[in-house]
Amino acid sequence: xxxxxxxxxxLGIKYPIILGAAAxxxxxxxxxxxxxxxxxxxxxxxxxxxxxxxRNALLEIxxxxxxxxxxxxxxxxxxxFSKEPIPKFxxxxxIAKEEQINxxxxxxxxxxxxxxxxxxxEMNWIHKVTTMRHAMYGEKMGAxxxxxTGLEGAGFKNPKQNTFLIxxxxxxxxxxxxxxxxxxxxxxxxxxxxxISGAQAVxxxxxxxxxxxxxxxxxxxxxxxxxxxxxxxxxxxxxxxDLDTPKINDLSLAAGTVNKIISAEELVNNxxxxxxxxxxxxxxxxxxxxxxx
Ligand SMILES: Cc1cc2nc3c(=O)[nH]c(=O)nc-3n(C[C@H](O)[C@H](O)[C@H](O)COP(=O)(O)O)c2cc1C
Numbered sequence: 001x002x003x004x005x006x007x008x009x010x011l012g013i014k015y016p017i018i019l020g021a022a023a024x025x026x027x028x029x030x031x032x033x034x035x036x037x038x039x040x041x042x043x044x045x046x047x048x049x050x051x052x053x054x055r056n057a058l059l060e061i062x063x064x065x066x067x068x069x070x071x072x073x074x075x076x077x078x079x080x081f082s083k084e085p086i087p088k089f090x091x092x093x094x095i096a097k098e099e100q101i102n103x104x105x106x107x108x109x110x111x112x113x114x115x116x117x118x119x120x121x122e123m124n125w126i127h128k129v130t131t132m133r134h135a136m137y138g139e140k141m142g143a144x145x146x147x148x149t150g151l152e153g154a155g156f157k158n159p160k161q162n163t164f165l166i167x168x169x170x171x172x173x174x175x176x177x178x179x180x181x182x183x184x185x186x187x188x189x190x191x192x193x194x195x196i197s198g199a200q201a202v203x204x205x206x207x208x209x210x211x212x213x214x215x216x217x218x219x220x221x222x223x224x225x226x227x228x229x230x231x232x233x234x235x236x237x238x239x240x241x242d243l244d245t246p247k248i249n250d251l252s253l254a255a256g257t258v259n260k261i262i263s264a265e266e267l268v269n270n271x272x273x274x275x276x277x278x279x280x281x282x283x284x285x286x287x288x289x290x291x292x293x
Pocket of ligand 1: 046
């Protein structure tokens with residue numbers, strides 16, 4: 001089956017599956033493996049302390065894959081790496097341009113100037129957010145697509161964050177830009193639910209962190225596998241309803257459906273095969289599945 005969405009067209013990829021950023025928790029192998037599998041690999045800029053290491057990583061990825069991949073850059077990070085100098089990210093953006101990278105995924109706040117530079121360089125600009133209000137801000141600032149992470153996901157937590165389902169059922173009446181669903185997605189059912197509800201791709205971090213190419217320790221991968229998404233303590237930890245200050249959370253409810261360490265390619269294939277099986281069972285017989293309205 002050929003998968004056609006606004007995001008597969010924009011990024012030139014086979015499947016509407018994007019690797020989620022994880023500073024210091026990804027490596028070039030995982031980025032390249034996701035792109036080689038037909039998805040869109042991402043390299044997280046915050047993982048690199050200097051320009052030379054960053055450029056070398058881009059060159060090394062290009063040696064493993066001839067497929068396209070993107071860069072996540074978060075110049076204004078409210079937590080975590082907030083102490084990093086913002087000019088560093090402008091320089092990383094220049095390097096990405098010099099190395100013919102076509103897509104930048106931003107996250108964080110006060111993104112106008114950075115976004116303008118991305119568009120000046122004629123690159124795709126995808127802005128990642130946790131609330132609908134920030135999605136509207138990204139749209140207004142001129143992003144080309146929005147990744148909206150639901151409460152189920154890991155990463156930044158925001159008291160105004162809503163669930164994947166509520167985001168999906170409201171997005172198309174609020175946003176005009178192509179939407180990429182994120183948060184708690186790890187299989188074909190999750191991807192199909194998102195696409196049928198109007199998303200143009202899905203964005204997965206936790207499920208890819210548990211793959212063989214991921215550099216996190218095996219004990220962490222096992223923790224993802226062992227996580228019970230119906231455990232009240234896990235739900236409480238992921239959702240963090242009692243927020244006073246923004247926090248980064250390394251746990252996602254996606255962990256609840258990951259039950260084996262497999263390669264990134266197997267994960268992508270499993271997602272696609274499961275989704276295609278569901279479509280066939282529903283009587284869908286076309287060779288092309290087109291989600292572009
Ligand atoms: C360990 C870890 C580190 C992360 N680091 C980043 C980061 O550096 N930048 C970023 O934009 N998002 C980061 N995220 C958020 C993910 O990219 C993604 O938006 C989020 O995990 C939701 O997807 P999931 O439910 O599939 O994990 C991180 C997530 C995890 C689990």
